[in-house]
Amino acid sequence: MFIFVARRLAVAIPTLLILVVLSFVLMYAAPGGPFNSERPLPPEVLRNIEAKYGLDQPFWKQIVNYVVGVVTQFDFGPSFQYKDRTVNDVIAQGFPVTLTYGFWSFVVAVTVGVSLGVAAAIKQNTWLDYLAVGISIGAQVLPNFVMAPILLLVFTLWLGWLPGGGWNGGQWEYLIMPVLALSTSYMASIARITRSSMLEVLNTNFIRTAQAKGLPMRRVIWHHAMKPAMLPVLSYLGPAFVGMITGSVVIDVIFSTGGIGQFFVNSAFNRDYSVIMGITILVGTLTILFNLAVDILYAWIDPKIRY
Amino acid sequence: MTLKTRLLATSAAIMIATTGAVYADGHATHPVTGETLASDQTFTYRDLDESPSIDPGMAEDSAGGDIVRDLFEGLFNQDAAGNLEPGVATGYVVSGDNLVYTFTLRDNAKWSNGDPVTAGDFEYAWKRAASPALASPYSWFIELMSVENASAVIAGDMEPSALGISATDDTTLEVRLSQPLPYFTQMLTHYTTFPVHQATVDAFGSDWTKPGNMVSNGAYVLTQHVPQEKLVRERNPMYWDNENTIIEKVTSLVINDENVALTRYLAGELDRTDVPAGQFPRLSAEYPAQAMSVPYACSYYYMFNLRDNGPEELKDPDVRKALSLAIDRDIITENVLAGGQKSAYTFTHWATAGFETPDIPMASMTQAARNEMAKDLLAQAGYGADNPLTIDLVYNTDEAHKSVAVAISQMWKQTLGVETTLANQEWQTFLEARSNGDFDVARGGWCADYNEASTFLDLMQSASGYNDSKYVNPEVDALLADAKTADNPQADYTAVEQIIAVDTPIMPIYHYASVKMFAENLEGWPFENFQQNWYSRDLYKIAK
Numbered sequence: 001m002f003i004f005v006a007r008r009l010a011v012a013i014p015t016l017l018i019l020v021v022l023s024f025v026l027m028y029a030a031p032g033g034p035f036n037s038e039r040p041l042p043p044e045v046l047r048n049i050e051a052k053y054g055l056d057q058p059f060w061k062q063i064v065n066y067v068v069g070v071v072t073q074f075d076f077g078p079s080f081q082y083k084d085r086t087v088n089d090v091i092a093q094g095f096p097v098t099l100t101y102g103f104w105s106f107v108v109a110v111t112v113g114v115s116l117g118v119a120a121a122i123k124q125n126t127w128l129d130y131l132a133v134g135i136s137i138g139a140q141v142l143p144n145f146v147m148a149p150i151l152l153l154v155f156t157l158w159l160g161w162l163p164g165g166g167w168n169g170g171q172w173e174y175l176i177m178p179v180l181a182l183s184t185s186y187m188a189s190i191a192r193i194t195r196s197s198m199l200e201v202l203n204t205n206f207i208r209t210a211q212a213k214g215l216p217m218r219r220v221i222w223h224h225a226m227k228p229a230m231l232p233v234l235s236y237l238g239p240a241f242v243g244m245i246t247g248s249v250v251i252d253v254i255f256s257t258g259g260i261g262q263f264f265v266n267s268a269f270n271r272d273y274s275v276i277m278g279i280t281i282l283v284g285t286l287t288i289l290f291n292l293a294v295d296i297l298y299a300w301i302d303p304k305i306r307y
Numbered sequence: 308m309t310l311k312t313r314l315l316a317t318s319a320a321i322m323i324a325t326t327g328a329v330y331a332d333g334h335a336t337h338p339v340t341g342e343t344l345a346s347d348q349t350f351t352y353r354d355l356d357e358s359p360s361i362d363p364g365m366a367e368d369s370a371g372g373d374i375v376r377d378l379f380e381g382l383f384n385q386d387a388a389g390n391l392e393p394g395v396a397t398g399y400v401v402s403g404d405n406l407v408y409t410f411t412l413r414d415n416a417k418w419s420n421g422d423p424v425t426a427g428d429f430e431y432a433w434k435r436a437a438s439p440a441l442a443s444p445y446s447w448f449i450e451l452m453s454v455e456n457a458s459a460v461i462a463g464d465m466e467p468s469a470l471g472i473s474a475t476d477d478t479t480l481e482v483r484l485s486q487p488l489p490y491f492t493q494m495l496t497h498y499t500t501f502p503v504h505q506a507t508v509d510a511f512g513s514d515w516t517k518p519g520n521m522v523s524n525g526a527y528v529l530t531q532h533v534p535q536e537k538l539v540r541e542r543n544p545m546y547w548d549n550e551n552t553i554i555e556k557v558t559s560l561v562i563n564d565e566n567v568a569l570t571r572y573l574a575g576e577l578d579r580t581d582v583p584a585g586q587f588p589r590l591s592a593e594y595p596a597q598a599m600s601v602p603y604a605c606s607y608y609y610m611f612n613l614r615d616n617g618p619e620e621l622k623d624p625d626v627r628k629a630l631s632l633a634i635d636r637d638i639i640t641e642n643v644l645a646g647g648q649k650s651a652y653t654f655t656h657w658a659t660a661g662f663e664t665p666d667i668p669m670a671s672m673t674q675a676a677r678n679e680m681a682k683d684l685l686a687q688a689g690y691g692a693d694n695p696l697t698i699d700l701v702y703n704t705d706e707a708h709k710s711v712a713v714a715i716s717q718m719w720k721q722t723l724g725v726e727t728t729l730a731n732q733e734w735q736t737f738l739e740a741r742s743n744g745d746f747d748v749a750r751g752g753w754c755a756d757y758n759e760a761s762t763f764l765d766l767m768q769s770a771s772g773y774n775d776s777k778y779v780n781p782e783v784d785a786l787l788a789d790a791k792t793a794d795n796p797q798a799d800y801t802a803v804e805q806i807i808a809v810d811t812p813i814m815p816i817y818h819y820a821s822v823k824m825f826a827e828n829l830e831g832w833p834f835e836n837f838q839q840n841w842y843s844r845d846l847y848k849i850a851k
Contacts, residue, residue: 032735258536
């Protein structure tokens, strides 16, 4: 197991390097630049700015300087767009926000999704099953960019119960709508995967054996069926978790949460090279780490899997 | 040296004489108007996006400018109508050759830490803004003001210390220009010219604009800043005119989506928000006291590509004129945008100070007559049903731009049989395409840097970096050069507009309006101010 983890981490480093170089190249290949605007800058002003940010140097040198800065000093450079801030400032401010509402969305999506899925599987072809499937299909077809404005209309404008946006350090009333809007479609997917995988497990021989031995249903589900039924869910949860904690531009835009999703998308539009790179590396690293975590969990859940 | 003394009379002086009101009990009255003030004096408004910077020397967008004008104060401010009123400066004298301005600074202006605001703070700020070391995207503004040696300092050929600004003593500031500029003082309300506290910048570097670090001299101080979420400023007890400030706390919220912002406004969370395109008629019918449309200093136009390697068909001015004539601007302003914008036949916005809209023949024609003339011109140029003109029209991705482009392409199609290919491009791609000349016709929008016609018309100069048409006409260049020093440049501007109307390097389409919702109890908004430069210290809320 240790060797497995070490090997996976060793592969992660060149993967990240390739990610950095590829993003760098793609970014520079896109037309425009961070300092273009409706009002083009006079050439001498542009020259000063490019010199300040090192953009006047040859391309290879920029990549090398960037990678060296990141590796040796954990310095992701200044933001080209938000001139008073560095990329580290942007991430330090935006990531905790995204992490918070992403984490709670994850908790909600998993709890509700798994419960719905299990309930539907156990009571297959009853009203409970139809209700659960109905809810999850409904949640699936209602994307968050539709869901979010509806929530806003209902809870802010009509009922006046919740603030229409902002973050305020993550107080609970500011969390509810982002979490609801973000978690629903994940919840629906989790419910569907759980249901089908649970149905499959419930029809296997070892479950029939357990039932034949007279074990109570509750014990059969929790002790015998749950673990194997969770395997497909788990492989979905790894990337889903990264997706949630690295934010959603829809949530950030509609609820003005100040999370990292919005910075990511804006930086691409603004050609804010350093911010694009910083967040790409963050998301890349998290994706690699959580995929690894999922693999380790797999081995724990299913003793047949050995690395 | 003959001295022209122009001391500015100040309404502030009258206001100082009146005592400051007490607001806490909700029964206080406004010192001038006598209206009963609300007990809640907070102002919360929507910004579209996070501003790139709130450092006066680095700021570059109008929303950032709004924030900087609250936090800092320059030599002059604008009153509700956009006229100059004293800021840190109380008056100035100008030399006979109009090249040397000497400003007298008030002695009671203070920084938020209690230090006096001195002429040296301005000298430092201007030299800093122009310096290649700061590399400000707005350093060109110092050059635009014609400050002596500005170009050489920005280009790095001279030290920033050579810039034509020096503090004679703490309350006397001298500025030397390289050429006379009739509207020089107008430009001093721009944030790039605001003072900066050197000790703070030296101590914190680029972190100096963060709450807790920032020392500022405006009516408000920065108390909270969460990028992409909100920025909070509260009144500055050190501000020289603090006793006449009424609003206690100002919050700008970043809300990207204008419909979300409108929902939050209607839920009572905001005191000001933007009206989404096309919604003004509905909102002004439903909320007549809240939906407002006032002229705003920008012009919307389409430009032709006149480069040598550009499309041959468009090299004929008659073809260009035909296309311009066939655009029914009233349909665009009244039906497509419907926000109080005005149809444009001149590039300069009709409401620009001191600008009289010249007679453009096309402006007084009926659309039917325009269409007839357009058909004739195009037929004479050899285009018709069997030989249709085809045009690539490029605009940047945006619902409103799209609606305008679709409407215009339909007008061209119906009236002239012109086949238009619409291409919407993502912003950066669009800018690149436009400056490289990869278009036949492209969208353009231009906002005034100062309230004078040259801020628009200078774009028609052959050497202008913003002349993306690459229009070259030596006569226009000569007229614009003459306007810089003329006592009354209106004749030059009239001539330039008339030449443009004939040559048609661009097609003016409409003049902007600022279309917003304002909370019913919010007073003091400078609707008359053409650049919509507002100061929170002029606002107040009345009791309902």
